[in-house]
Amino acid sequence: MKFIHGADMHLDQSFEGLGKIPEELSKALRKQNQQALETMVTRGIEEEIDFLLLVGDTFHQPQVTIQTQSFFIEQMERLKAHDILVILSFGNHDFFQPKKYWFEFPDNVIVFEDEQVSTLKINCRDGLTTAVTGFSYTERWLEDSKLEEFPYRNGQVDYHIGFYHGQIGSNRYGSFSLDAAKFKGYDYWALGHIHQPQVIQYNPLIIYPGSTLKHTQKEKNSGYFVLAEFDGAKTDITWETANDVAWLEVQIEVSQIYTMQELISRCEQTMAEMDEEGLTFVKLVLVDGSEQLNDIMQNIQNRQELLHLLQQDIYQKTNKKNWIFDIKSVQGEEKPDMTLHLDEDLLKQLLSNYEADGVFQEAINDLYRQSTSAQLLSVTEEHREELLQRVMTEFQQLFAAKRGDQ
Amino acid sequence: MRIKELDIIGFGKIVNQQMSFSDEITLIYGPNEAGKSTIYHFIREILFGFPRKKSSAADYQPKSNALYGGSLIFSHPQYGEVTVTRIKSENGGKALVKVADGPEGDDEFLQKILAPLTRELFDDVYSLEQSQLNDLQILGEDRLQSLLLSIGLTGSKKLVTEQLRFQKNMQEIFKPRGRNPLLNQLLRQYDELKNKIVEKEQLEATYQQQIIASQELHQTIQETQQQLDGEREKLAKINKQLKQLPEWENYQKLKDTIRVTNKELDEQDVKVLQEAYQRFNLLLEREREIHEEQLRYYGDVESPKFAFFLNNELRFQEFLSEKSEMEELNQEKIVIERLQGSRKADMESLREHLGIPAIDKNFYPMNAEAEEMLALAQKETSIINHRKLYNDRSEQLKHDKEQAGKKQISRREQRSLGNFLPLLAGVVFLALGIVGLVMKTAVVGIFGLVSAVTMFGYYGYFFLERRKNYDEGALQLKTIDREISDLEHKMNLLAKDAEGLEQKKARLSERFQFNNEHTIETWLNELNLRHRLFDLTEQYTSGTEKMIELQGEMDVYRQKNLWLSEWFKVEEEDFGQLLIQVSNYIYEMQEKKQAYVLENSGKLQIVETLQSIKDKKKQLSEEYQPLLNHYGLHDIQSVPTLVGEYQSFKKMVSEAQLTEQKLEDIFDLEKVYKHSQLTEQQEQLASQVETHQGEIEQAQEKYESMKFSIQKMASDGLLNDLYQKEAGLKDEINQLQSEWIVQKLLNSLAQDVQDFLGTQQFPALLSTCASFFKELTVNAYEDCFFEDGYLLVRHQSGQVFQVKELSTGTRDQLYMAMRLSFVFLNSEEHLAPLMIDDSWLHYDIKRKHSLFKVLKRLGESVQIVCFSSDTELADYASKEAIETLSL
Incomplete structure (x- = not known):
């Protein structure tokens, strides 16, 4: 049989x-x-x-x-x-x-x-x-x-x-x-x-x-x-x-990159070196971006534009095999000190307030005031945690003072 | 960290200079452009690195050839004394860090030592400069409040500016009532897409209906097709029936005939009669044989001529029976021959009389031409008459003209001859008179004179008379000439008419063989004769035909009787003659035969035989008479007729059977068919077929188009594409929503942090700030405090002000108090010295002193580096023994 x-x-x-x-x-x-x-x-x-x-x-x-x-x-x-x-x-x-x-x-x-x-x-x-x-x-x-x-x-x-x-x-x-x-x-x-x-x-x-x-x-x-x-x-x-579609996360080290143009060609280069068989969906993770780059990436519109640009660019240049579906930048693994006189625990505590359903909903209430937005908005518990983690990281990064290795 | 010493090798305008700093407060004094900010930037760049080339920061590359850079020594609670050397041209501008009795390191090491101090923190918290105050001028109360508080609580305005950025980001992403923010745009796109999807989904929902409808249609088509096939079959059958209908009708007749005939003819009877007939015939044959044999025998003996007769007696009898017809034929031929002869003679004489060259061509005009001829004849007569008239007149005129001409000539002669006689006589008489008078012969004179007068008078009279006559003659001549020319004109016209007429006449003459020289009138007169001739020719032609026909019939007889050739010239002899010859021969031979039979029939044997045969014949006849009578036959000789009837009846039956086989597929033989009925059915069916066919074609077309649309729907990937688009758009929307949520939470978190710091550090901050503020304003303001979420200050007069209500100077002092408070409250960490430039220049002397008092006190806990060009301050510093570096 x-x-x-x-x-x-x-x-x-x-x-x-x-x-x-x-x-x-x-x-x-x-x-x-x-x-x-x-x-x-x-x-x-x-x-x-x-x-x-x-x-x-x-x-x-x-x-x-x-x-x-x-x-x-x-x-x-x-x-x-x-x-x-x-x-x-x-x-x-x-x-x-x-x-x-x-x-x-x-x-x-x-x-x-x-x-x-x-x-x-x-x-x-x-x-x-x-x-x-x-x-x-x-x-x-x-x-x-x-x-x-x-x-x-x-x-x-x-x-x-x-x-x-x-x-x-x-x-x-x-x-x-x-x-x-x-x-x-x-x-x-x-x-x-x-x-x-x-x-x-x-x-x-x-x-x-x-x-x-x-x-x-x-x-x-x-x-x-x-x-x-x-x-x-x-x-x-x-x-x-059954199928060779792939979802990948590709890390790109960008500490020595200061302009958008450099960034784009770096991404192109990295993607050109990939050798996946079939259609590949890629999330680009920019690691250790310089201050200038982080400034650029912090602006939501810039990031969006960059993503759209890279999507088209990479798609065409890699023979329509690769599609960039997300791009984000992260700092190295070390945790920075806050320039504010706050410790991480305190920050976590402040942020944990938003884990409560009502508080979170209240905070994002505006999104429910547009009907289509309300209809499409679906924040699972998991997603909420993810978002809060992101807020934490970004906040820390913004008010961070880099500390050398101990 | 406290700065100990600077060793500037080359930085801006400063070259090779060393300076050391107090742990508490150090004043760097110098006039404008002396290099105070150069020193500030030196410290900053040695600690945090040279600016990148692309940066907009001022370039401190020394103008001289000195090396760019230097070193800085600072003390650190953990690392002790640290020397940082940084020279642009060496080591790529990287720092060289030395810790007393410790390791060396690079920038990374330096960052570690300085942490958490960063360039940013150094700029934001530990640098106090004039430009920062400018912000204060333009802010509203709320922003001013939060800025001051943020500065007080965090030492910098960063929390506030970041918060603003978060808010801006939120706005850029989404506004609940917005149109242009990114998310709003996407939501709109999503709505549009969703509409499309719904539309398409509804369309697809009709798919099933379409399939059902198409199946039903297919069913209908098939049913109709079956119906149509049935009708077509029927129609084909009817068409066949119609085609075979005459045969069917024949069959019906045949069947009727058979039915009728069948009653009359009994097969057994026919057989019996047939046998009887055969027997009778045998008897007859026998009888004839005896006769013939006998006769032939004797005939041969007598003469060949007689034998020929005897041998052909039957044929001769037949000849005789046709003889009268043949004679009639001959007679007719003779009559017609005679008629033809006279016709021909008549025709010839008429033809000659009429002068027609070819009789076999057209010579007799029929109606249309005859009418034309009538018209032409009139015209011709008129032309001839006119011509004659004109000619006569012309002759007359010619004659008149001649006469008049002669008269005129004579008049002219008369005038020339006779005229002068009286005149001459007058002259003679005048001369005579004059002579008379001269001669004194009065009578002669008077007579002469009177005569002369008379002569002259006479001459005068006649002269005038003659002249008048001459003129009249000339006029007459002219009139005649005009008439002649008129006449000529008319004659010309007439000639033209005549010419036209001649042409027509010529045509007619050519066509009908008229004599062109005769007038048409004459032709018309000829017409009766020509008609007669025409009739004659016709009669002659039909006579000839009849002759040929008779000849043909005769030839048939001749052919038929060629057997006579042995004794007669059948082909050569005149028919009449032949008839006479043969008839005479027959009569002669018949007589001879009679005589011969009489002579020889006495012989018993033959008579007996013949008699017995006759008896048998009679007996046979009598025996079958009843049966013969039953079938309406007179004698037994007629039996073949009955047999023939019977056989044709049998033939009819078998024919009927054959026809039946042939027809039974097409016709229901039990039924009655009528042409009209069938035609009607045919028409009806044909129209039904046509209708159904049309219906099927239409339905088929519809079905095909439905099938096509169904197939198209089945292969249409649009909806899948739309779903994919929807998924994509939804992702983008969700991402932006997440992004918005993050910005929103960041904003809230920043607010929370401020609130938290506020509650935690606020009391300490406010009291420190209040004391600094009081000191800086030289007790003009006693307090600053927080009420209903607002920072307020109290004047010594007891009046309370909002921040915005304060004068620019006082506001600056409040800002200063806040900054100093933060530095003071966080002084334990010794992160960096407070770098402060002369932002107090517009303070009055009292206030400057109080500021320095404050700074001096602050210097006890935080190292302070003060940059100033203020001489008063320099004086104050020297008085207070503050370490001063003069540039």
């Missing part, structure tokens, strides 16, 4: 965190989305797999665009031509509502349409049989664990696979439990939902293949799918690369 296990493809998700990108890049990105699925299908055909498992969140938008659906169907047809089955469920993003899907899935695609757990049997090329038990989301949340509804291992088949889009622990995403899963006696648990690829457990295999595409910087470690082969007692797991 041979199959591919993929999940969280988010086919129609846009790449996030890139800023205003040129049309051409936008097209290239759309291609990346398609390429990931194409690669998966092509590999499946090459490897003559028995079936392809897509464990939820194949689509990202609440309303899937026609083009994306059409493309997806096209790829499924490719598999059909090689007698490869596709087992598809819907996750919390693409939770199943029949109205949303305008195309008819070809008959090699078996869809778990229901929240009700069900099991299907598949005959493999090697003459063995496997059962796949799974379900779909029909709403954004799945409050209860579905594991209880999963039957115990079917004695009449050679293998039994669990098919589960959910999050480990107690949560609103199907509350998956390792212990409960273990009791079912399955051979393989094909999980989806978590975007970081990881093998949760080896016996039995419980795997999150992670998101197939690195749509955001956070997913910089994903971009895989799992090729699994069961041959008697032998089990073989290969992590296959």
Whole structure:
């Protein structure tokens, strides 16, 4: 038995965190989305797999665009031509509502349409049989664990696979439990939902293949799918690369740079030396900038202009392979003394006031006074901490007196 | 840190100079341009480095050839005595730092030693100069307040200026009601984009509807197509039916005939009769054979001529039966031949009479031409008449002219001859009279005179008369001449008409073979005869045709009877003659045969045989008579007719079967078809087919366009692009929002810091500041205090003022008090000496003294370096034993 296990493809998700990108890049990105699925299908055909498992969140938008659906169907047809089955469920993003899907899935695609757990049997090329038990989301949340509804291992088949889009622990995403899963006696648990690829457990295999595409910087470690082969007692797991988009942080030492022009050519030079394979999204970190440079970078408009300029410049000069999505400057690791007669603890204390919800909201109230801004503003706790840390650092830098090594 | 000594090698205008500083207060005194600020900058640059070339700072590169730089010794609580040497041309302008009994180092080491003192801090906190006061002039109360407090609390205005920067940044990023800040612009763009997306999404939502609609349409098309196919099939069938309808009708007739005939003809009867007929025929044959054999035998013996007759008796009988027709034919031919002869003679004589050269060409004008001829004849007659008239008149005129000419000539002669006679006589008589008178013969004289007078009178009268006649004659001649010319003109016109007429006439004459010399009138008169000739030719032609026809018929007979050639000249002989010859021969031979039969029929054997055959024939006839009667036949000889009927009936049946096979695919043979009905159905179906076809075409077109639009939607990546754009824009917005939040928090934090410092250090700051302020204003102001968030000062009079209300000088003093307070309160750290230049120049002497008192007191805790060009101050310093360096 041979199959591919993929999940969280988010086919129609846009790449996030890139800023205003040129049309051409936008097209290239759309291609990346398609390429990931194409690669998966092509590999499946090459490897003559028995079936392809897509464990939820194949689509990202609440309303899937026609083009994306059409493309997806096209790829499924490719598999059909090689007698490869596709087992598809819907996750919390693409939770199943029949109205949303305008195309008819070809008959090699078996869809778990229901929240009700069900099991299907598949005959493999090697003459063995496997059962796949799974379900779909029909709403954004799945409050209860579905594991209880999963039957115990079917004695009449050679293998039994669990098919589960959910999050480990107690949560609103199907509350998956390792212990409960273990009791079912399955051979393989094909999980989806978590975007970081990881093998949760080896016996039995419980795997999150992670998101197939690195749509955001956070997913910089994903971009895989799992090729699994069961041959008697032998089990073989290969992590296959779906896509070679990369998110990188590139540090540039700029202590000897005093003008914008020097900075730009330095960035160009550094980027020209990069040798990433595919499309690469880069965050430039300018380390140890001179006073002049820091002055320039402190002005928000300057920084914005610099970013836009570098984005276009580097994109064109690196053969449309690299896109700068952020630029920031940091000082060396040493912590400066304050010229103000304040110690760091005091400053931290003052700043910690803003950790309280009300205070923070009050402080940023203006942003809620514009409707679109209010609508788009979403500051998670994590993000808030990040912001406060930035404030701390910047404040210290502004009122810092450099101290030599002790 | 306290500065101990300076060793200036070369800096600005100062070359090779050393100076040492007091730990407390040192006054550097010198007039303007003496180099006070040079020293200040020397300290600054040795400690913090030379300015970069690009910087706008003053250039202290010495004008002389001296090295640029020097060294500075300071004491440090931790490092002890530190010597810093910095020379521009050496070591790249980097510092060389020496610690007493300790390590050496470079700039980095120096920074470590000086920390947290930086150039910035040195400038902001430890340098007090005139220019800083300028800021105070332009600020409003609030800003002034926060500036003073910030200075008091942090020693510099940086917190305030940074705060301003944060605020400015915030404004640049976002204003809740703004349009131009970056975030506002992006938000607007986002709104626009979102609208586009919604629009596009709605459009895509119609996709499913479109698919359903297209499927329905497809269904409809297929249904209509089926219907259409059915109709087409029907139509094709009807078309075939229409085409085969005559055959169907024939078939129907055939069937009727068969039905009717079938009743009358019984197959068995026919068979029986046929057998009977055969038997009867055998008998007949036998009888004939006996006859023939017998006759031939005897005929041969008698003569070949007779034998020829006997052998061909049947043919001769047939000949006889056709004889009358042939004779008629011959008769007719003879009549026509005669007629043709007379016609031909008539035609010839008429042709000659009319003088027509070719009779086979046109000679008889029909209606249109005849009418034209009538018109032309009138015209011709008129022309001839006129011509005659004109000619006569012309003759007459010629004659008249001749006569008149003659008369005139004679008149002219008369005038010349006769005229002079009376005149001559008169002269003679006059002479006679005169002679008479002279001769005194009165009578003669008087007679002569009277006669002379008479003669002269006579002459006069006749002279006048003649002259009158001559003139009249001339007039007459002229009239005749005019008439002649008129006439000539008319004749010319007539000639032209005649010419036109001649042309037409020539054409007609050529066409119809008229004699061109005759008048048309004559032609018209000929017309009856020509008509007659025309009729004759026609009759002659049809006669000829008839002759040919008769000849053909005769030839048929000749051909038919070629067998006679043995005895007759069938082809050569005249037909009539031939008829007579053959007829005579037949009669002769018939007689001969009669005689011969009579002569030889007595022979019993033959008679018996013949008789028995006759009996059998009769018997057979009688036997079958009822059956024959049943079928309406007179005798057994007619049986072949019945058989023929029967066979044609059978043929009809098989034909009917064949037709049925052929038609049963096309027609429902049980039904009745009518041409009109079929045509009607055909038309109806054709129109239905056309309608449905049109419908299908239309629907197909619509379906194609729908399919195209569906495909286009399926391959349209616009929405995905828009989503990507939205994601990008959202990122930018979120980034700017974060940026704004950071700026906002920085601003708040700066405020918090100020507030905190305020609460912590405020009481100490205020009391120090108040005491300094009181001292500096020589007790004019007693206090400064904080009330309702405002810094206020109290005059010794008890009056309270806001900062802005103070005079410029007092405000400067308050600023000074604040700065000094901060330095004083933080003096324990000994970060740097306070460098102060003569910002007090406009103070009065009292105040200058009080400032120096304050400085001196401050000098106990902080090293102070004072730059001044104030002589009063120099005096004061020497009095107070303050260390002074004079430049």
